[in-house]
Amino acid sequence: MIRYDLTCKNGHAFDSWFASAGAYDALERAGQLSCAVCGAAEVRKALMSPSVSENATPPARRLSEPGTPLEKAMAELRRKVEANSDYVGDAFAKEARAMHEGKAPERAIHGEARPEEARRLIEDGVPVTPLPFGPKRRAN
Template identity: 85%
Template sequence: MIRYDLTCKNGHAFDSWFASASAYDALEKAGQLSCAVCGDARVTKALMAPSVKESEAPRQPRRLSEPGTPLERAMAELRRKVEANSDYVGDAFAREARDMHEGRSPERAIHGEAKPEEARRLIEDGIPVAPLPFAPRRRTN
């Protein structure tokens, strides 16, 4: 995994994790990146400082459930709204989106997961989809 500091053309700064440097490059080339704050697709890597461990006593870590920065609070609020106002369909996202678009299933707000090639086919076929700036929580039985 690799973390990049990113910026959009509107000046918003945020970071994101990628499986590898080549995974970032592939997502950028496919137009699959967007600003976590405003949704702008014109995203670039920002200059980053190396990660250096502190030599002093470690700071008390914040619990992950407590967003600290304005960006973290905005992301938490976006996640809360998405989860409260849409149905999680998991790996069936591409099929569900296509079925709704083609009238085989009633329209409703959904979120889930799709492979990059599935998302690309949906977009190419004119089916409106957008990536979320966070991974869905896994739901188990």
């Protein structure tokens, strides 16, 4: 048995089971397919994602859990950065420059900077480095 997502000429979407791909083709050639919603005779296969057997997929894990060694290393780096520095958000360039110029006490910070701000910091000799991850986003 095979299931296809189908659409009719009127834009209705539905699905149907067939004995085989050949059975679908034979019914289509004979004009024996019709829309389950409006009865239109012009029906086509719709784009659909493949069905994957449960045995073929890796064990389920929450999206927040690192799985590969690289993901684990990135998660550990994030943990260390967040535990040992202050998050200053989009004030990063201003804070980094103030510390470099001696106008603010030195401390470990992390945050965000626009590309042109980061380029100016580097050109001016302010010791900064990009992090391989972005800030955590909060969902409502």
